[in-house]
Amino acid sequence: MSNMPEILGLHHVTAIGGDPQGSVGFYREVLGLRLVKRTVNFDDPGTYHLYYGDALGRPGTLLTFFPWPGARLGRVGTGQVAGTALTIPEVAIGYWQERLRAYGVALQPITPRFEEEEVVLRFQDPDGLWVELVAHPQAEARPGWPEGPVPPEYGIRGLHAVMMLEAVAEPTLCFLIEGMGFRRVREEGARIRLAVGPGGPGAWVDLRVDPHASRGRVAVGTVHHVAWRVRNDAEQGAWRTHLQALGLYVTPVMDRKYFRSIYFREPGGVLFEIATDSPGFSVDEALERLGTGLMLPAWLEPMQEEIERALPPLTVP
Numbered sequence: 001m002s003n004m005p006e007i008l009g010l011h012h013v014t015a016i017g018g019d020p021q022g023s024v025g026f027y028r029e030v031l032g033l034r035l036v037k038r039t040v041n042f043d044d045p046g047t048y049h050l051y052y053g054d055a056l057g058r059p060g061t062l063l064t065f066f067p068w069p070g071a072r073l074g075r076v077g078t079g080q081v082a083g084t085a086l087t088i089p090e091v092a093i094g095y096w097q098e099r100l101r102a103y104g105v106a107l108q109p110i111t112p113r114f115e116e117e118e119v120v121l122r123f124q125d126p127d128g129l130w131v132e133l134v135a136h137p138q139a140e141a142r143p144g145w146p147e148g149p150v151p152p153e154y155g156i157r158g159l160h161a162v163m164m165l166e167a168v169a170e171p172t173l174c175f176l177i178e179g180m181g182f183r184r185v186r187e188e189g190a191r192i193r194l195a196v197g198p199g200g201p202g203a204w205v206d207l208r209v210d211p212h213a214s215r216g217r218v219a220v221g222t223v224h225h226v227a228w229r230v231r232n233d234a235e236q237g238a239w240r241t242h243l244q245a246l247g248l249y250v251t252p253v254m255d256r257k258y259f260r261s262i263y264f265r266e267p268g269g270v271l272f273e274i275a276t277d278s279p280g281f282s283v284d285e286a287l288e289r290l291g292t293g294l295m296l297p298a299w300l301e302p303m304q305e306e307i308e309r310a311l312p313p314l315t316v317p
């Protein structure tokens with residue numbers, strides 16, 4: 001473990017959505033994230049893959065969706081990422097409470113966490129996905145998307161943490177610490193916070209243990225997988241070798257055009273990905289045009305017209 005390159009934090013979280021237009025309406029218009037890429041699910045080109053993030057789509061700010069209109073709802077449970085938290089500045093909590101109420105979002109009461117180190121506003125997106133906006137003193141370190149519909153001083157700054165729900169703590173805890181280099185940093189009730197790499201917002205995972213919770217089912221309104229950051233292909237290769245040596249099944253490297261990926265399951269069943277920082281979202285669109293066109297990987301480009309015709313229409317302001 002000691003000679004392994006450091007995991008730098010969260011790269012992205014990918015969830016299953018419903019209607020793609022509803023997704024853009026909520027994440028871009030209400031939450032004020034930038035739609036940084038509009039592409040298709042590379043493994044299922046009949047459906048969109050929508051990426052939201054900060055102005056540049058930096059790793060660590062990315063929330064991505066496979067919108068499956070009309071698909072059945074999933075069930076939040078163990079072996080899943082059961083909560084996705086996004087960082088907001090401390091001054092922004094009241095603003096968000098009012099904004100979300102104005103859009104008819106049902107809010108849970110605002111709650112402090114970890115001895116008031118952070119303050120949490122919790123709600124579900126239109127498809128039932130649990131999202132938290134977390135006010136934290138270190139929020140200002142990241143810029144968000146200042147040109148979006150939310151005033152820059154209140155804007156979402158990127159991923160904060162993911163919460164993994166598990167029936168038992170030990171196998172996952174042991175794997176995260178011994179296998180992936182996480183450090184146990186906080187504990188409150190049934191929630192254990194671990195940090196990786198530099199730690200801080202965007203480099204945390206919370207493990208919540210509930211032996212009575214039922215097993216999750218991945219479908220609309222649930223998280224499909226969580227991706228962790230490494231700098232480049234060489235670091236990813238070292239992790240692949242290391243994880244295989246631990247006895248895990250790890251997929252071959254997959255070219256996701258904007259990054260490269262390997263996938264495996266942690267002992268509790270959550271699907272993990274390790275993704276490279278490079279090459280990023282400007283590889284096929286200029287920064288000022290990110291998310292405006294349907295972008296495809298080279299092997300699907302010959303079918304661009306058919307693919308576009310089969311996808312539901314999507315209007316982005």
Ligand code: ZN
Nearest residue numbers: 014225227273
């Ligand atoms: Zn992914």
